[in-house]
Amino acid sequence: MSTFRSRALQETLNRKPVKIPQTKNRSEFFGSNVFNEVSMQQYLTKEAYQGVMNAIKHGSRIDRKIADQVANSMKNWALSKGATHFTHWFQPLTGGTAEKHDAFFELLADGSSMEKFGGNELVQQEPDASSFPSGGIRNTFEARGYTAWDPTSPAFIYGPTLCIPTIFVAYTGEALDNKTPLLRALNAIDKQATAVAKYFDKTVSKVNASLGWEQEYFLIDKALALSRPDIVLTGRTLLGHSSAKGQQLDDHYFGSIPQRVLSFMIELENECIKLGIPVKTRHNEVAPNQFELAPIYEEANLAVDHNALLMDIMGRIATNHQLKVLLHEKPFKGINGSGKHNNWSLSTDNGVNLLSPGKTPMRNLQFLTFFINTIKAIYKHEALMRAEIASASNDHRLGANEAPPAIMSVFIGAQLSSVLRELENVTDGKLSPEEKTDLKLNVIGKIPEILLDNTDRNRTSPFAFTGNKFEFRAVGSMANCATPMTVLNTIVAKQLKDFKKQVDLLIEKKDLKKDEAIFNVLREYIKDSKDILFEGNGYGEEWEKEAAKRGLSNNKTTPSAIKAKVTKKTIELFAEMEVMNEKEILARHEIELQAYSLRIQIEGRVLGDVALNHVIPTAVNYQNTLIKNVRGLKEVFSKEFESIGKDQMDLIKKISDHISGITKNTNAMVEERKKANATLDEEQKAFIYCDKIKPYFDKIRYHCDKLELMIDDELWPLVKYREMLFTR
Ligand code: ADP
Ligand code: MG
Numbered sequence: 001m002s003t004f005r006s007r008a009l010q011e012t013l014n015r016k017p018v019k020i021p022q023t024k025n026r027s028e029f030f031g032s033n034v035f036n037e038v039s040m041q042q043y044l045t046k047e048a049y050q051g052v053m054n055a056i057k058h059g060s061r062i063d064r065k066i067a068d069q070v071a072n073s074m075k076n077w078a079l080s081k082g083a084t085h086f087t088h089w090f091q092p093l094t095g096g097t098a099e100k101h102d103a104f105f106e107l108l109a110d111g112s113s114m115e116k117f118g119g120n121e122l123v124q125q126e127p128d129a130s131s132f133p134s135g136g137i138r139n140t141f142e143a144r145g146y147t148a149w150d151p152t153s154p155a156f157i158y159g160p161t162l163c164i165p166t167i168f169v170a171y172t173g174e175a176l177d178n179k180t181p182l183l184r185a186l187n188a189i190d191k192q193a194t195a196v197a198k199y200f201d202k203t204v205s206k207v208n209a210s211l212g213w214e215q216e217y218f219l220i221d222k223a224l225a226l227s228r229p230d231i232v233l234t235g236r237t238l239l240g241h242s243s244a245k246g247q248q249l250d251d252h253y254f255g256s257i258p259q260r261v262l263s264f265m266i267e268l269e270n271e272c273i274k275l276g277i278p279v280k281t282r283h284n285e286v287a288p289n290q291f292e293l294a295p296i297y298e299e300a301n302l303a304v305d306h307n308a309l310l311m312d313i314m315g316r317i318a319t320n321h322q323l324k325v326l327l328h329e330k331p332f333k334g335i336n337g338s339g340k341h342n343n344w345s346l347s348t349d350n351g352v353n354l355l356s357p358g359k360t361p362m363r364n365l366q367f368l369t370f371f372i373n374t375i376k377a378i379y380k381h382e383a384l385m386r387a388e389i390a391s392a393s394n395d396h397r398l399g400a401n402e403a404p405p406a407i408m409s410v411f412i413g414a415q416l417s418s419v420l421r422e423l424e425n426v427t428d429g430k431l432s433p434e435e436k437t438d439l440k441l442n443v444i445g446k447i448p449e450i451l452l453d454n455t456d457r458n459r460t461s462p463f464a465f466t467g468n469k470f471e472f473r474a475v476g477s478m479a480n481c482a483t484p485m486t487v488l489n490t491i492v493a494k495q496l497k498d499f500k501k502q503v504d505l506l507i508e509k510k511d512l513k514k515d516e517a518i519f520n521v522l523r524e525y526i527k528d529s530k531d532i533l534f535e536g537n538g539y540g541e542e543w544e545k546e547a548a549k550r551g552l553s554n555n556k557t558t559p560s561a562i563k564a565k566v567t568k569k570t571i572e573l574f575a576e577m578e579v580m581n582e583k584e585i586l587a588r589h590e591i592e593l594q595a596y597s598l599r600i601q602i603e604g605r606v607l608g609d610v611a612l613n614h615v616i617p618t619a620v621n622y623q624n625t626l627i628k629n630v631r632g633l634k635e636v637f638s639k640e641f642e643s644i645g646k647d648q649m650d651l652i653k654k655i656s657d658h659i660s661g662i663t664k665n666t667n668a669m670v671e672e673r674k675k676a677n678a679t680l681d682e683e684q685k686a687f688i689y690c691d692k693i694k695p696y697f698d699k700i701r702y703h704c705d706k707l708e709l710m711i712d713d714e715l716w717p718l719v720k721y722r723e724m725l726f727t728r
Pocket of ligand 2: 214341471
């Protein structure tokens with residue numbers, strides 16, 4: 001057997017059985033590596049503690065003196081935990097996380113040394129980060145970038161390092177990361193949602209967006225992963241014939257978790273718990289070797305950080321278990337891909353979930369207000385919602401009959417649909433006392449009851465209401481949640497702002513009571529945004545047709561989807577909500593186009609290399625064996641040879657056809673790449689990669705996968721699907 005493949009397989013056979021680690025109760029060590037409120041109270045002076053809490057709760061500035069105190073205490077806490085270094089931890093536009101470690105260790109003038117960490121180092125750093133994508137914002141001549149402490153996300157210790165969550169911005173003020181726009185969007189939703197929530201409860205002074213993500217991922221044996229150039233370089237398989245058994249028996253979903261995987265999960269979860277990530281659920285997913293991990297939801301900013309951190313931790317812990325985590329949205333053809341559902345809601349500082357109905361009619365009117373405004377926001381910005389989750393890797397998933405389609409729609413269930421139908425008939429203008437009573441008792445009063453038995457769920461919907469939250473299911477498994485959270489919170493903030501203006505106008509100009517005005521505006525919203533509601537099968541062809549009739553966008557690829565990010569409408573939206581200015585938006589668009597082209601370029605190169613250097617030589621090799629065999633047959637059976645050697649000769653011929661199929665298509669792909677690379681316009685280039693180059697992947701793969709079935713298994717150089725997908 002090919003030495004590379006056989007060595008990798010041998011290695012997996014030699015793996016020792018694992019023991020399941022013992023653990024303490026999680027509540028005993030939850031957050032032990034986080035500089036959270038408890039440790040702050042212990043380490044900070046009263047004054048410094050107050051300063052930080054005010055910054056967290058009210059966004060107030062932390063002055064220099066306090067910063068020095070906080071830094072010193074943070075250092076003492078970190079040293080007590082064995083940390084030697086610190087880093088500003090941030091989320092650049094690559095989608096991952098970044099860190100540059102500096103030691104606390106300093107030399108003093110007299111040659112002695114000590115551990116030092118001051119307010120300056122805590123508050124601001126200037127990493128030499130010129131290699132991060134900035135879309136031209138951070139021209140080397142004009143402006144450098146710096147990281148600035150985000151006190152709303154607590155510092156934590158990861159390995160030997162104190163990590164300080166920061167934002168990354170240019171000196172000219174533009175955001176260079178995923179976190180800055182998120183914080184601005186969370187600010188916007190706080191402001192607008194608080195103003196609306198005050199209609200129902202005057203004491204509300206803050207609204208938080210919450211996020212509960214569900215992370216799907218694949219695990220495969222590390223030796224097998226490392227033996228495949230495509231997995232190493234692109235995170236997915238670019239070729240490989242499907243395994244005779246895949247997911248068709250549905251025997252993996254919620255099945256018993258393999259021992260090695262369980263031991264990985266336990267170590268991973270323990271690390272998460274120490275870092276304050278409240279992980280809760282683990283299970284097998286639909287595909288073989290696919291799993292899911294979900295925490296208890298948190299305030300959105302913290303949840304975003306925790307997910308970014310988790311993706312990093314997963315990779316490291318997997319190594320301890322000789323496993324490799326694949327976060328790619330579609331690592332294996334013909335097998336379900338991975339997503340990251342984003343469960344989202346809004347809650348007030350009085351602890352009320354605004355997307356959850358309650359006991360009183362007023363509470364339920366509040367629920368309907370936020371519910372209907374969210375639907376309307378999605379309707380108005382459906383193309384942007386699709387755009388924000390677009391990526392080269394997520395394109396494989398959306399619309400591939402396993403994940404939500406590339407069309408945005410909202411699923412609310414039969415019961416709430418009927419509530420909306422009734423609300424549509426609310427009288428225009430003033431309501432009679434009878435009408436009001438009827439509405440309160442028979443329509444909104446019934447919501448909590450009907451929701452109790454709200455069991456209908458539609459797994460094909462990209463954006464579904466699930467009882468007390470919306471679940472955005474189109475987000476990719478590799479994505480940084482900051483982007484979808486930025487867009488969702490921004491569009492809902494804008495919608496609530498418009499809503500409040502309209503309601504206030506009706507109260508003032510038409511002399512309507514508050515609840516009458518709210519009913520009136522909501523009624524119009526229901527009528528306006530009906531087209532986004534869809535309860536049927538999102539995978540069906542009929543839905544594509546129906547959606548087109550409704551004027552909903554259906555952008556199947558990244559370059560076409562992300563056009564929605566730079567429309568006048570989007571630019572105005574982000575400007576009005578003070579989330580991003582035009583320069584920031586255009587820079588991001590350019591970075592995404594570049595990233596798209598680069599990803600497809602790398603995949604094309606790897607596929608070409610593997611096809612030409614691994615597959616074709618193996619095919620030729622095997623073909624030579626067949627030729628030798630045919631020669632021998634001819635010698636032995638001179639007369640009957642025609643019929644006896646026929647199958648072998650056919651095979652020789654077929655192999656030649658596939659070899660030429662690979663060569664022809666690979667050469668043509670390379671020619672297209674040359675054209676793309678000579679194109680200066682980034683958008684045009686991305687479209688060439690998408691429409692002209694990517695289609696060759698399937699063509700080349702087709703021939704390679706056919707050869708995999710023809711060629712002696714002993715010779716095949718690449719670890720096969722059936723060998724990768726059933727790791728125990
Ligand atoms: P499932 O959707 O799998 O049936 P649940 O409804 O229990 O499971 O919750 C799924 C996810 O939704 C969990 O990660 C949970 O933390 C999150 N979630 C629950 N309530 C909220 C909320 N108010 N805001 C945001 N996320 C939430
Ligand atoms: Mg879910």
